[in-house]
Amino acid sequence: MQIAVDELARNDVSLSAATICSRIDEQFYGGAQMQALTGLPREQVISRVYRIRDRHSGGNIHGRIEKPPLSRVVDRPLNFFQFHFICGFDDNDQPIRIIGWGHPELISLLKYSGTCIFIDGTFRCVPRGFQQCIVVMVHDRSSGLYVPVFYVLTTHRTMNTCRHVLHFIIQATGEQLEPAEVICDFERTLIDAVQIQFPAADIIGYLFHFKQAVRRRMKKLGIAKRATSIAMESGVLDMLTSSCNHLITGPPGDLPSEVEDSTDDEDDEVDGASSSSDGALSSNSSEAEGGEPEEKSVIV
Secondary structure (H helix, E strand, O other): OHHHHHHHHHHOOOOOHHHHHHHHHHHHHOOOOOOOOOOOOHHHHHHHHHHHHHHHOOOOHHHHHHOOOOOEOOOOOOEOEEEEEEEEEOOOOOEEEEEEEEOHHHHHHHHOOOOEEEEEEEOOOOOOOOOEEEEEEEEEOOOOEEEEEEEEEEOOOOHHHHHHHHHHHHHHOOOOOOOOEEEEOOOHHHHHHHHHHOOOOEEEEEHHHHHHHHHHHHHHOOOOHHHHHHHHOOOOOHHHHHOOOOOOEEOHHHOOHHHHHHHOOOOOOOOOOOOOHHHEEEOOOOEOOOOOEOOOOEEO
16 A cells, blocks of 8 residues: 555656545445455555655655656656756845746747747736746747747746846757847836847837726826726727837836836726737837937837
């Protein structure tokens, strides 16, 4: 029975201790078993499962994701786990931890020259101990869709953290990631990191978050709810991005607080939002008079 418990605990880490206990009971005590058996009580089975898994991962809960089967693509000998980075400490004596996953076959899509990538971060759906989950998608030219490639958990939301995330993603592609366009949130730390890692790329703001920021500002100014709803409808604010290439431009350090706070994952309902290039605000100004390109700037 001990051997059976150990095999289940090591081979399928997705099974809970209670599930393993139930399977052991069914295997040894279920059916038409008539002979007397002396086995492990339920408490010992559960404690043995935890002990075996801790020994297998070196006692580190993060070590479990670095070893098969959790590190592999389901039913395939491919590594879904890509990197685990820890460095220094912040002002609160907390280590900076970055963990990234990505499907190897999808990572190859990032290696094409002149790709368009989309970077989005969420702060709500993250495990305990982490502050952000960054998802990196790439535009698949064959299907015309944005395909999620990387999922990265971070314990901090600083510019250096975003820069490290992009650095390890670049390394995972064999330093072949050279996007022509990067669509991302109106977040200063992320925009600064993108400009450092991809200086030649056009940075495009996400229309959905722009409309969120406008809606929040209209509510703050006391504008009627009906007028706010009309402004959020498809084809109203959107016409500003479809009829011209850019709005008011300014250096990254001049981002208004309303725009920076537009990534807080509020439950605001914004109609007509799109993550395509037609529904984005370009951060790369058009060519100036005389054919010389102007300096890149973030749309606010």
